[in-house]
Amino acid sequence: MSDSPANHTIRKIRIATRESALALWQANYVKQQLELHHPELSVELLPLTSRGDQLLDIPLNKVGGKGLFVKELEKAMLDGQADIAVHSMKDVPMEFPAGLHLPVICEREDPRDAFVSNHFDSIEALPQGAVVGTSSLRRQCQLLAVRPDLHVKFLRGNVNTRLAKLDAGDYDAIILAAAGLLRLEMRARIAAYIEPEVLLPAGGQGAVGIESRRDPALEALLAPLHCADTSIRLTAERAVVRRLNGGCQVPIGSYALLDGNGGLHLRGLVGSPDGTTMLHAEVHGDATEAEALGIRLAEQLLQAGADEILAAI
Ligand SMILES: NCc1[nH]cc(CCC(=O)O)c1CC(=O)O
Secondary structure, eight states: OTTOGGGTTOOEEEEEEESSHHHHHHHHHHHHHHHHHOTTOEEEEEEEOOHHHHOOSSOGGGTTOTTHHHHHHHHHHHTTSOSEEEEEGGGOOSOOOTTEEEEEEOOOOOOSEEEEOSSOSSSTTSOTTOEEEOOOHHHHHHHHHHOTTOEEEOOOSOHHHHHHHHHTTSOSEEEEEHHHHHHTTOGGGOSEEEOTTTSOOOTTTTOEEEEEESOHHHHHHHGGGOOHHHHHHHHHHHHHHHHTTOOSSOSEEEEEEEOSSSEEEEEEEEEOTTSSOEEEEEEEEEGGGHHHHHHHHHHHHHHTTHHHHHHTO
């Protein structure tokens, strides 16, 4: 890999990263993978503080949405201080500034949400009126759809902050992406995995992507880290979110599976925050049509009234 003519000029790659434990894990994962594929290459991390990490007490949709997490990293690449940035795909906006793009999506970790509690084994085991921590409207609406008695309470911060708030007794349970806990070696914290039938994941959940400067030599070095299957699944999932204009924090789930025979199965959901109106849709088709399948599914949801739900958020 390292001797292809396109990459002979690049000797060092600088990775802009947020400073949370999970962001650093993901950046280090990409660093290790790059070093494995290109033993001659030197890879450095450039840790940066993002606005999204500073403004923890305010709902994300009030401070500019998830794009906050990527803006500082993009600025570092555009200013020439960094070459690439590693993102949780769930938090990556649909559009990129001129000069940047997202050429690589790495192999996916477990995409499910995890039920985390020090006292209870599952959603079903929670007592009447139990307090569950999440600030995701997607998680909130699906939880309330199966357990309208639950009290969903605001919870933001990085994974460790959220776990500390659970341990302090502020919540009976919290919901986190399984992927983050698994990557941080906190598997023991997962009381139960919540199946997509109960809690449909966010588009891209559990996958890491690499944003980079547009540069063929750089792309050649990154290419071995790309996972084609994950990329196809995320193309469909992200098309749903894009067609629904779900840029910021919205009650949208989308989840794609490949059937191993060239087919792609896609499920999508839009719910009202209180869980009383839940719109579900499913499509199946050729995996080469991932984007079109995502758009078709989103249009089914729109026809069922998704735009009214989303307009009221
Ligand atoms: N919105 C924050 C965020 N972005 C990505 C992850 C987890 C890892 C992933 O989905 O890849 C998390 C934390 C969470 O939702 O529990």
